[in-house]
Amino acid sequence: MDITTEKLATLFPGMESGLKEAILSEGHVKNVKEGELLVSSGQYIKSAMLVIDGLVKVSREDEDGKEFLMYYLEPGSACALSLLCAARSEKSAISAKAVSDVTIITVPFVLTETWQTRYRTWHEFVVATYRKRFEELLITLDSVAFKSMDERLVFYLKRQMKVSGKLLAISHQEIANDLSTAREVVSRLLKKLEQSGAIVLSRNHIEIINLDKIFD
Amino acid sequence: MDITTEKLATLFPGMESGLKEAILSEGHVKNVKEGELLVSSGQYIKSAMLVIDGLVKVSREDEDGKEFLMYYLEPGSACALSLLCAARSEKSAISAKAVSDVTIITVPFVLTETWQTRYRTWHEFVVATYRKRFEELLITLDSVAFKSMDERLVFYLKRQMKVSGKLLAISHQEIANDLSTAREVVSRLLKKLEQSGAIVLSRNHIEIINLDKIFD
DNA sequence: TTGCCAGAGTGATCATTGTCACTGAAGTCG
DNA sequence: CGACTTCAGTGACAATGATCACTCTGGCAA
Numbered sequence: 001m002d003i004t005t006e007k008l009a010t011l012f013p014g015m016e017s018g019l020k021e022a023i024l025s026e027g028h029v030k031n032v033k034e035g036e037l038l039v040s041s042g043q044y045i046k047s048a049m050l051v052i053d054g055l056v057k058v059s060r061e062d063e064d065g066k067e068f069l070m071y072y073l074e075p076g077s078a079c080a081l082s083l084l085c086a087a088r089s090e091k092s093a094i095s096a097k098a099v100s101d102v103t104i105i106t107v108p109f110v111l112t113e114t115w116q117t118r119y120r121t122w123h124e125f126v127v128a129t130y131r132k133r134f135e136e137l138l139i140t141l142d143s144v145a146f147k148s149m150d151e152r153l154v155f156y157l158k159r160q161m162k163v164s165g166k167l168l169a170i171s172h173q174e175i176a177n178d179l180s181t182a183r184e185v186v187s188r189l190l191k192k193l194e195q196s197g198a199i200v201l202s203r204n205h206i207e208i209i210n211l212d213k214i215f216d
Numbered sequence: 217m218d219i220t221t222e223k224l225a226t227l228f229p230g231m232e233s234g235l236k237e238a239i240l241s242e243g244h245v246k247n248v249k250e251g252e253l254l255v256s257s258g259q260y261i262k263s264a265m266l267v268i269d270g271l272v273k274v275s276r277e278d279e280d281g282k283e284f285l286m287y288y289l290e291p292g293s294a295c296a297l298s299l300l301c302a303a304r305s306e307k308s309a310i311s312a313k314a315v316s317d318v319t320i321i322t323v324p325f326v327l328t329e330t331w332q333t334r335y336r337t338w339h340e341f342v343v344a345t346y347r348k349r350f351e352e353l354l355i356t357l358d359s360v361a362f363k364s365m366d367e368r369l370v371f372y373l374k375r376q377m378k379v380s381g382k383l384l385a386i387s388h389q390e391i392a393n394d395l396s397t398a399r400e401v402v403s404r405l406l407k408k409l410e411q412s413g414a415i416v417l418s419r420n421h422i423e424i425i426n427l428d429k430i431f432d
Numbered sequence: 433t434t435g436c437c438a439g440a441g442t443g444a445t446c447a448t449t450g451t452c453a454c455t456g457a458a459g460t461c462g
Numbered sequence: 463c464g465a466c467t468t469c470a471g472t473g474a475c476a477a478t479g480a481t482c483a484c485t486c487t488g489g490c491a492a
Contacts, residue, residue, distance in 0.1 A: 060354065060357065060358065060361070062358060062361075062362045066362055068357075068361050068362070070357075116339060117336060120333060123332060123339060126343065127342065127343075127346075130343075130346040130350070133350070134346070134349070134350060134353070137350070137353055137354070137357065138276065138353070140357070141276065141284075141353065141356070141357050141360070142276065142278060144357070144360050144361055145276070145278075145284050145360055145396050146278045146282055146284070146396065148477095148478070148479090149478075149479070171438090171439065171440090172439075172440065173438095173439075173440095180361050180362065181479075181480080182479080182480055182481070183439090183440085184440095184441085184442085184479095184480080184481080184482095185478095185479060185480075187439095187440060187441060187442085188441085188442085191441075191442095201440090203439070203440075203487080203488065203489090204439075204440095364447095364448070364449090365448075365449070366448095387468090387469065387470090388469075388470065389468095389469075389470095397449075397450080398449080398450055398451070399469090399470085400449095400450080400451080400452095400470095400471085400472085401448090401449060401450070403469095403470060403471060403472085404449095404471085404472085406470095407471075407472095417470090419457080419458060419459085419469070419470075420458090420459095420468095420469075
């Protein structure tokens with residue numbers, strides 16, 4: 001893929017032009033096919049990653065393989081983890097997976113560290129990224145801590161709708177993984193939502209009609 | 217309380233001396249009594265807060281008053297929230313409470329923003345703080361997402377022990393709040409821990425004997 | 433076409449947690 | 463010393479979610 005300064009300007013509006021040029025000249029463009037992992041659990045990260053195209057799903061995994069959706073990264077966002085590099089974690093770890101075909105730019109940390117002082121807007125970008133991820137993580141935490149499964153499912157479907165529209169090509173099993181529960185539970189709750197008219201179920205996909213009537 | 221540059225140097229080892237002087241001259245020292253709130257839920261934050269003395273408990277609250285322990289702030293740490301200022305949040309919010317008598321230094325954001333460029337070590341401190349809180353939040357999230365109540369309780373007691381020693385002056389109700397569950401549940405599980413010899417229960421306090429035998 | 437398989441639906445049952453309704457027990461303050 | 467209040471213990475029961483054991487269905491491949 002060909003990435004221009006204009007493209008970067010649209011994705012990262014606040015950045016000064018010198019920084020954008022540096023990203024283009026120093027960064028490595030990388031394409032990742034749908035379904036592949038950008039970061040697998042337990043791996044060391046030594047580059048910052050900027051999402052240019054596609055959708056990235058960031059999950060947490062525990063020691064025995066259970067996983068858990070944290071948030072999605074859309075074009076114009078960076079992987080905070082790559083920035084914070086929580087690498088030496090003991091038990092649980094993080095994985096990033098391409099939901100669609102994805103294009104990213106990677107920049108070694110050695111370089112981004114020098115950017116911190118050289119480019120004011122890089123620093124701003126890093127702090128904004130932290131803030132954004134922190135907030136998303138808090139929202140995720142809220143839903144786990146305070147909500148029951150049916151509410152969490154509705155919340156999940158709303159989030160899915162935001163990133164991929166009203167027609168979701170996703171299996172019950174996958175939803176169950178993201179919510180860290182069992183497929184049967186998801187099936188039953190989806191059935192209830194269908195009966196209430198909020199969604200329509202078909203094999204391998206779910207059509208969202210209206211989730212707003214459900215709760216709040 | 218009298219705060220010297222030496223005191224700051226011990227608490228914030230990495231900081232350049234100019235920054236430490238700036239903190240002393242520009243910051244406001246504030247004492248908060250045990251049990252009082254530094255930040256109450258839903259409030260706007262317009263200053264950074266550096267913890268000098270005492271222990272601060274940071275919790276999340278949802279719309280109907282249920283709360284939830286996020287992490288503790290010890291001397292030498294900053295409130296990331298004050299740095300990220302997630303103020304405009306809709307439903308849930310954050311509160312910070314003094315567990316013991318606390319001394320903090322507050323610095324208006326207007327000032328800290330200029331520090332970002334003026335003092336390299338301030339920027340480093342901010343990023344390190346983000347990273348630290350993010351990791352702690354992830355660990356909290358793990359325990360909620362993957363663990364059952366008895367495991368979470370043990371995890372909680374271990375964390376308490378780290379911040380306040382083997383003798384915990386805390387009621388079952390308070391533990392229940394922190395874990396976002398019911399007092400009865402906590403009572404029952406504590407009883408089980410006592411029977412297994414891991415702790416000793418008394419009125420208004422819990423003595424920790426050995427939590428290591430319990431789970432891994 | 434037939435057979436196979438992954439995804440989905442469902443009932444039965446169990447374990448965990450939440451809720452209710454109490455009883456005691458230990459301060460504490462007039 | 464009562465009278466009150468707060469904290470803790472406990473049994474009974476409800477509700478939620480996890481697990482097991484199936485069946486059913488549509489699509490794909492041999």
